[in-house]
Amino acid sequence: MEKSSARLTPASGLDYRTLFESCPGLYLVLRPDFTIAAASDAYLRATMTRREDIAGRFLFDVFPDNPDDPYADGVRNLRASLERVVRERAADAMAVQKYDIRLPAAEGGGFETRYWSPLNSPVLGPNGEVAFVIHRVEDVTEFVLLKRRGVEQESEIYLRSRELQEANLKLRAAYRELETFSYSVAHDLRAPLRAIDGFSKLALDRYGELLGENGGDILRRLRAASERMDSLIESLLELSRTSRAAVHRGNVDLSALAEAAAVSLREAEPGREAEFVVAPGLRADADPHLAEIVVRNLLENAWKYSAVRPRARIEFGSEVRDGETSYFVRDDGVGFAPRDAGRLFTPFLRLHEGTEIPGNGIGLAIVARIVERHGGRAWAEGELGKGAVFHFTLGP
Numbered sequence: 001m002e003k004s005s006a007r008l009t010p011a012s013g014l015d016y017r018t019l020f021e022s023c024p025g026l027y028l029v030l031r032p033d034f035t036i037a038a039a040s041d042a043y044l045r046a047t048m049t050r051r052e053d054i055a056g057r058f059l060f061d062v063f064p065d066n067p068d069d070p071y072a073d074g075v076r077n078l079r080a081s082l083e084r085v086v087r088e089r090a091a092d093a094m095a096v097q098k099y100d101i102r103l104p105a106a107e108g109g110g111f112e113t114r115y116w117s118p119l120n121s122p123v124l125g126p127n128g129e130v131a132f133v134i135h136r137v138e139d140v141t142e143f144v145l146l147k148r149r150g151v152e153q154e155s156e157i158y159l160r161s162r163e164l165q166e167a168n169l170k171l172r173a174a175y176r177e178l179e180t181f182s183y184s185v186a187h188d189l190r191a192p193l194r195a196i197d198g199f200s201k202l203a204l205d206r207y208g209e210l211l212g213e214n215g216g217d218i219l220r221r222l223r224a225a226s227e228r229m230d231s232l233i234e235s236l237l238e239l240s241r242t243s244r245a246a247v248h249r250g251n252v253d254l255s256a257l258a259e260a261a262a263v264s265l266r267e268a269e270p271g272r273e274a275e276f277v278v279a280p281g282l283r284a285d286a287d288p289h290l291a292e293i294v295v296r297n298l299l300e301n302a303w304k305y306s307a308v309r310p311r312a313r314i315e316f317g318s319e320v321r322d323g324e325t326s327y328f329v330r331d332d333g334v335g336f337a338p339r340d341a342g343r344l345f346t347p348f349l350r351l352h353e354g355t356e357i358p359g360n361g362i363g364l365a366i367v368a369r370i371v372e373r374h375g376g377r378a379w380a381e382g383e384l385g386k387g388a389v390f391h392f393t394l395g396p
Contacts, residue, residue, distance in 0.1 A: 021051075026116075028135040032086050032342065033379055034059045034079075037132060046114075046139060048104055061322065066100035066111045074099045081120050083372050086130050091121040093167045096140055096160070115144040117160075129346040189233055197226040232362075242366050247287045247373055254282040254327060257295040258316040264296075265303045273310060274303070279317040282327065286394045290370045297363040298329040298390050305388065306333030324393060332387040341380045367392065 020027070021041050029038040036054050044051055047063065054062045060079065065072035074097050081092045097118060100111035116137040125131035203211075204219045211219070255278055262276040284291065299314065306312035315330040336344065345368035367390075368378045375395025382388030 026137045026139065028059075028137075030059060030082070030133045030135055032130050032133070033377060034082055034133075036062065043137075046137075047101055063099070063102075068111075069100060072098075072100065078118065079375070081118070082133055082135070083375075085120045085122050085133050087369065087372060088171070089122050089124060089128070089130055090171050091119065092171065093164050094118045094120070095164050096144065113141075114139060115141045117164075127346060129343070190230060193226045193230050193233070197223050197230070200226070238362065238366060242290065242293065242369050242373075247290065249285050249374075250288055252284050252286045252288050252291045254284055254291065254295060255280050255316070257292050258282075258299060261296045261299040262314075265299065272307070272312070274306070274312040274314060277313065277315040277317075279315075282316075282318050284325075284327070284394050286374055290373070291394070294367050294370050294392060295329075297367050298392075301363055301390070302329050302331035302333065302388075304333075305335075306331040308334055326391045326393045328389050328391045330387065330389040335382040335384050335386050335388050336380075337384055338382065341382065344380050345378060364390075371395075 017038075020038065023040050024042055025040060026043040026046050027038075027040040028036065028043055031037050035056060035058050037056075039049075039051060039054065044054075049062070059082075060075050063075075065075045077094065077097055081094050084090075084092045094117070097116055099114050099116055101114050103110050103112055117140050118135060118137045121134045121136070122130045123132040123134060200219045200223045204216060204223075208216050208219075258276075258278045262278065266272070266274070266276075295316070299316065302314045303312075306314060309332055313332050316328070317330075318325055318327045320326075345364045364378075364380075371378045371392045371394060376393035378390065378392040380388060380390045
């Protein structure tokens with residue numbers, strides 16, 4: 001016999017925001033760029049913050065490491081966990097972490113040491129992209145302090161750590177299996193696609209006159225579709241390669257990479273009028289090969305979407321925000337609606353039809369994966385008809 005269950009819907013009159021904010025657990029809802037979207041009242045009390053002071057702000061600006069603690073690693077560990085969640089689209093349980101919570105000025109400022117056991121879980125959107133990350137923590141400060149006072153809890157702490165480690169190992173193994181499966185399927189798909197394209201071309205060459213214009217058009221459409229599919233598979237493989245490639249950092253001349261990419265674009269389309277403005281002397285600590293892919297993809301993107309201008313202007317430069325150096329590529333092309341900014345780095349997502357602007361929607365996703373692997377982040381700003389600017393950082 002099937003069990004019936006009541007479903008909570010907006011029609012029920014329940015205020016879901018109030019329900020979430022008043023739940024007893026310590027919850028924080030983050031956007032994929034790690035800005036704060038929502039927080040439970042319990043979380044605000046635990047961190048001694050106010051909702052209006054933290055909403056919409058970057059997580060690590062609100063909750064930085066204690067600058068007076070040279071061994072503080074809470075921000076680094078949490079950022080790595082959140083990046084794994086966004087990259088692998090799977091939950092990530094962390095071992096017990098030490099955090100220093102900033103005290104309000106009314107209480108003398110400074111920091112208060114807390115011990116939290118965090119779990120980060122993705123919330124996927126309709127296209128499978130990570131729409132939000134739920135950051136749930138359990139405050140285990142008293143437990144840790146009791147242990148330090150000599151209470152015999154070592155066995156439980158050991159078991160808890162082992163459970164967390166095993167969970168992380170299982171998650172990583174599952175991700176590797178999924179990656180291997182995707183890679184294998186992508187390769188196996190190419191053989192029948194090439195057969196379809198080859199036999200379609202053979203039929204068109206040998207029997208084109210017998211098939212007539214309509215029959216020939218069908219075969220040409222078939223070849224175009226198979227070529228498009230092959231291109232998508234190749235893009236998927238490139239995304240997989242950049243996600244798995246080892247990162248070997250070195251001193252990289254980003255300005256030289258941008259100049260080389262500009263020369264290549266001009267040579268590919270010598271008839272286009274475009275001005276490239278590259279700031280001199282921009283260098284970064286990054287993997288040279290992966291940095292070249294980032295710069296090239298962003299400039300190719302700007303070149304493609306500024307083709308509507310009789311004389312386009314594309315700029316590569318840098319700026320410092322809150323002590324952090326970021327790099328940018330700015331163009332005066334078609335731009336995009338600000339509401340779409342958070343979706344641009346989703347694989348295969350395109351805001352324009354392929355007949356308008358060519359491409360397969362993978363270049364920006366590759367950029368995001370590479371900068372994340374460097375401990376950085378990527379974001380975009382734009383306006384329809386007024387161009388776009390793509391920013392990225394490359395970590396500490």
